[in-house]
Amino acid sequence: MESFKFLKYGVADGLATLTIDRPPHNVLDIALMEELNRALDIAAREEAAKLLMITAAGEKVFSAGVDVMDHTPDKVVQMIDVFHGILKRLMVFPLPTVAALNGSAMGGGCELAIACDMVVATEDARIGQPEIKLGVFPPIAAILMPRIMPLPKVMELLLGGGLISAQEAHALGLVNRVFPRASFVADTRGFLDQFLNLSRVALMYTKKAVREAAGKPFFEALFTVEQIYLKDLMATADAVEGLNSFMEKRKPVWQNK
Numbered sequence: 001m002e003s004f005k006f007l008k009y010g011v012a013d014g015l016a017t018l019t020i021d022r023p024p025h026n027v028l029d030i031a032l033m034e035e036l037n038r039a040l041d042i043a044a045r046e047e048a049a050k051l052l053m054i055t056a057a058g059e060k061v062f063s064a065g066v067d068v069m070d071h072t073p074d075k076v077v078q079m080i081d082v083f084h085g086i087l088k089r090l091m092v093f094p095l096p097t098v099a100a101l102n103g104s105a106m107g108g109g110c111e112l113a114i115a116c117d118m119v120v121a122t123e124d125a126r127i128g129q130p131e132i133k134l135g136v137f138p139p140i141a142a143i144l145m146p147r148i149m150p151l152p153k154v155m156e157l158l159l160g161g162g163l164i165s166a167q168e169a170h171a172l173g174l175v176n177r178v179f180p181r182a183s184f185v186a187d188t189r190g191f192l193d194q195f196l197n198l199s200r201v202a203l204m205y206t207k208k209a210v211r212e213a214a215g216k217p218f219f220e221a222l223f224t225v226e227q228i229y230l231k232d233l234m235a236t237a238d239a240v241e242g243l244n245s246f247m248e249k250r251k252p253v254w255q256n257k
Helices: 030-044 076-091 108-114 130-134 139-148 151-160 166-172 181-196 200-213 218-235 237-247
Strands: 007-012 015-020 051-056 061-063 097-101 104-106 118-122 126-128 163-165 177-179
Touching (some): 030 076, 051 181, 061 108, 076 139, 104 108, 139 151, 200 218, 200 237
Parallel strands (some): 104 126, 118 177
Antiparallel strands (some): 007 015
16 A cells, blocks of 8 residues: 555545645645555556545634645646646546535645535635736636636635635535535535436546547537446446346446446
8 A cells, every 4th residue: 555644645435535744734845746646546547436525624724725845836836746747637537526625725725626626615614816916827726617616706815815714715616515504524425425426437428528628629529428338337237236236226237337
């Protein structure tokens, strides 16, 4: 098993969990981000996993973002390369991904969260991109936020650098669920269980279909998705099992292949 200094990593009951652990604010420095890249490579190969959750230790901050000390001219090229390596891995990650915000997500912490397929947050979390206040901008958020929420609100957040509540982020579509602090762990697990009870290959091919259809004209997208459905999904044991179990009025037994 790989060892990490700033992360906790494990797989149990179909869930791969990656926990950022660099107190007090889980700031992403180059060393931690190199570990994140390594952990994502490992998680992508986990045949026992159906889902990846990225969360953090502590109860106040998911991540305050990339270390300002790594933005200096002598480090910025390496910082961007390592940080964007994380986001590139998440963009092609084969399993569904969920960011569980145990606290506020700011700057690179927010970008890391919204690069996941889904986000849940504790009720007291705050979310935003304050980079403009340092005279810079967040490249990943500039790409992803307009794909998720209305452009005028994106411009307000990126140009103003303010933070919004988890509740407002939910209303805007950045966050799937907001849970009370006291029951956050249990509520998050309940949210994840709806996916963990399903077929691994069905989850993977559904995500693949959504990703590969994105941005394509309708008929091109339809052809792409049809090929995934007919050639990939329908060749799996779980597709046959799922259909048979429905017709036989019984609970499916997934082989995850």
